[in-house]
Amino acid sequence: MGLEAKLKEEGFITTTIDALAAWSRESSVWPMPMGISCCAIEMMASGDPKYDIARFGSEVMRFTPRQCDLMIVAGTVTYKMAHVVKKIYDQMPDPKWVIAMGACTSSGGMYRSYNVVQGIDQFLPVDIYLAGCPPRPDNLLNALIQIQDKIGKTKARDFQDKKLPDLTVLQNN
């Protein structure tokens, strides 16, 4: 890596706290695997050696929301399950991001029906909508890279005294 080479030559590097914090934050996104149905199988596949989500620093799927930055909602969200998803999302510490993985999660998909929420953006702030039924693991990795880009653009000091909806606006600019 370039960093070691630079340290060998110069003995030091210069950077800003913002860049350093953003770099470390984007390189270790810890996902909350909210696997509700078949998309979860592809989410698991993205962790296997063939696709290897560890290349992007996200191999630590935490099964407690309190240690996560990114919620991957993978599967059909029914009205009954929506309350559970929201409860878990609320337990995640700020700042946090959401991937709506697959057609069902993004729009209800083929379940145009009374019991399925027609898109989780009705109750969660979604950062990435991921197409596919289910999306291939490469597609999930692509979404992760996009989330990393988004996190990287956020400056650490933006988070001071800000509430999450304000931050979302900042990030989207």
Added chain:
Amino acid sequence: MNLKELIPQKLLENFPQAKFEFVEYRGDLSVKFDKEYVTRICRFFKEDPELDFRLCEDVTAVDWAKRKNRFTVVYHIFSLKHNFRLRLKADVDESECSIDTVSSVWKTADWHERETYDMFGINFNNHPDLRRMYMPEDFEYHPLRKDFPLMGIPGSLPLPKKD
């Protein structure tokens, strides 16, 4: 003796007052009777040593929307001894909308009846625990009825608030 001949014969012998309708369609026998007899007939099917229908595969209902007897409750039962599958039917009118439970005969009918209650609003008398199976407990409608809109009734299922 062939079970398709034995069943009508036995039923007519044991329940002389009841009215039966026997229909054979694509090799499967259906028996239709009045709903008052449902528990007794089901117990007979299970406990008669020659029939031995030990397995209740499904309890569900059909909504005919505009017919005089709006609902038909359907039971699929299976005899492991004879490898024979039988369909039982009983009409239920909308005004009463109730039928006796068969969960005292087959334990597994408990949840099937709860599901039928949830989806069609048919009450099962003497059921030990008639609560909704799928929908939230405070939900007011029965989704598989023909007059329930496919996309549901707006506002009937609350979503969590978006911050």
